[in-house]
Amino acid sequence: MLPASGLNAAVESADFITIDPHKAMMASSLDKIRVKGGTRLNGTIPISGAKNAALKHMCAAMLTGDAMQFTNMPVRLKDIQTLAALMKEMGADITLRSDGTMFIQAANIHSTEAPYDLVRRMRASVLIMGPLLARFGEATVSLPGGCSIGTRPIDLHLDGFRAMGAEIILEEGYVKATAPQGGLRGARIAFPKVSVGATENLMMAATLAQGETILMNAAREPEIIDQGEALIKMGAKISGLGTSEIRITGVKSLHGIVHDVLPDRIETGTFMIGVALTGGTIRLQKTRLDFLTSLVGPLQRAGVTIETEGADVIAHRNGKPLIGTDIMTEPYPGFATDLQAQFMTMLTLCEGAGMVTETIFENRFMHVPELQRMGADITVHGNSAIIRGVKKLHGAEVMATDLRASVSLILAGLVADGETIVDRIYHLDRGYENLVEKLESCGAQIERLSNQPAV
Ligand code: UD1
Numbered sequence: 071m072l073p074a075s076g077l078n079a080a081v082e083s084a085d086f087i088t089i090d091p092h093k094a095m096m097a098s099s100l101d102k103i104r105v106k107g108g109t110r111l112n113g114t115i116p117i118s119g120a121k122n123a124a125l126k127h128m129c130a131a132m133l134t135g136d137a138m139q140f141t142n143m144p145v146r147l148k149d150i151q152t153l154a155a156l157m158k159e160m161g162a163d164i165t166l167r168s169d170g171t172m173f174i175q176a177a178n179i180h181s182t183e184a185p186y187d188l189v190r191r192m193r194a195s196v197l198i199m200g201p202l203l204a205r206f207g208e209a210t211v212s213l214p215g216g217c218s219i220g221t222r223p224i225d226l227h228l229d230g231f232r233a234m235g236a237e238i239i240l241e242e243g244y245v246k247a248t249a250p251q252g253g254l255r256g257a258r259i260a261f262p263k264v265s266v267g268a269t270e271n272l273m274m275a276a277t278l279a280q281g282e283t284i285l286m287n288a289a290r291e292p293e294i295i296d297q298g299e300a301l302i303k304m305g306a307k308i309s310g311l312g313t314s315e316i317r318i319t320g321v322k323s324l325h326g327i328v329h330d331v332l333p334d335r336i337e338t339g340t341f342m343i344g345v346a347l348t349g350g351t352i353r354l355q356k357t358r359l360d361f362l363t364s365l366v367g368p369l370q371r372a373g374v375t376i377e378t379e380g381a382d383v384i385a386h387r388n389g390k391p392l393i394g395t396d397i398m399t400e401p402y403p404g405f406a407t408d409l410q411a412q413f414m415t416m417l418t419l420c421e422g423a424g425m426v427t428e429t430i431f432e433n434r435f436m437h438v439p440e441l442q443r444m445g446a447d448i449t450v451h452g453n454s455a456i457i458r459g460v461k462k463l464h465g466a467e468v469m470a471t472d473l474r475a476s477v478s479l480i481l482a483g484l485v486a487d488g489e490t491i492v493d494r495i496y497h498l499d500r501g502y503e504n505l506v507e508k509l510e511s512c513g514a515q516i517e518r519l520s521n522q523p524a525v
Contacts, residue, residue: 105483136326256281
């Protein structure tokens with residue numbers, strides 16, 4: 071439960087979470103997390119809805135004036151609340167219920183501008199651009215911030231909008247996009263690089279464009295399929311979801327739907343890696359193992375047992391040594407870059423060595439110096455890291471630098487000698503719902519240390 075005081079932008083009661091958009095622009099928690107290492111994880115964890123799908127569903131709600139209802143939304147995540155604040159500022163009517171239901175109605179949008187104060191907190195706000203441009207013919211969005219993992223440009227999004235006839239002007243840190251007279255036009259867009267965000271942004275924009283859009287070299291992530299399926303329910307004409315060629319034929323308008331968000335595969339994978347490190351048995355409820363095939367192989371090679379029981383995944387390690395193994399991040403269905411930092415943490419305690427190669431983002435090894443401070447033996451060569459297993463990690467005060475790096479330090483703390491304090495955990499709040507409570511329920515010695523909110 072979030073406290074109702076200070077600069078907290080979200081206040082949770084028994085039934086609802088109330089967001090204050092003005093506070094959402096200012097609030098930034100300085101809380102830390104303290105972990106005492108050495109306990110096995112044993113227990114059951116309910117998996118939340120996927121953040122990376124939920125955010126896009128919210129953006130897609132801008133495509134219609136009808137009421138939309140989403141269930142299994144990770145409503146406690148800062149990223150979700152930030153986007154809700156942004157959309158409220160634009161005039162959308164949004165209700166977040168504590169049970170994970172979200173109602174959105176974008177019937178009275180009076181602004182199509184996404185200001186820097188909100189976009190800088192979360193890069194995914196740029197995904198609001200496609201829907202706004204398609205429905206209202208204009209969108210002004212600040213250039214994004216978000217995780218500090220490399221430069222992360224949005225050129226592929228903008229080139230796609232240009233191909234659909236939009237005029238794009240970059241001015242004082244803002245992108246101003248205007249659709250041509252009569253609205254966006256369908257286009258053939260061949261992405262030079264696979265991009266999750268660009269695929270989603272253009273797919274949303276194309277649903278209301280004139281004629282057919284073909285997205286080639288499109289991303290194939292499960293979250294994109296989930297988004298596409300929701301759009302189809304709304305009345306969109308889309309084929310090729312889950313393949314690298316998606317075809318969208320524009321329609322005049324879309325309508326409201328009820329949609330259940332798919333489970334978070336990254337959260338699921340993070341806990342699987344957690345139990346690989348600590349030993350023990352955890353049951354991950356209401357999730358999907360088929361989204362994680364590229365993680366299952368390396369985990370099994372390392373010595374983890376993984377089973378499914380209905381919609382639950384059971385991951386188990388009985389204390390046998392972890393064996394070093396290599397991974398390389400790739401677009402889906404390859405190994406997810408969002409699980410790279412966690413997997414590297416696991417390799418720090420393996421027998422022998424493992425290699426991690428990051429091909430999606432530059433500068434995504436920022437967790438390495440922090441893990442080294444805890445005693446890890448890691449050598450980085452360009453976009454590859456060799457991790458030689460050590461006997462023990464040691465508790466330390468470490469700094470979270472991005473969302474997935476932060477959780478990798480929590481996992482390290484779970485197996486380190488003594489106490490680990492992870493600073494700047496606002497990154498974690500962006501993407502892991504009830505992380506402390508979920509780990510605590512499996513026996514971890516972990517607590518949140520509250521600090522003064524920062525502006
Ligand atoms: C999404 C996920 C993020 C995940 C990433 C890759 C969300 C909210 N975030 O991010 O968690 O790590 O996919 O699986 O869903 N690129 C360009 N130009 C662009 C867009 C991207 O060069 O216009 C580059 C990026 O810098 C990166 C690569 O393409 O090197 C892939 O990025 P992309 O797939 O777009 O990631 P996001 O959608 O931002």
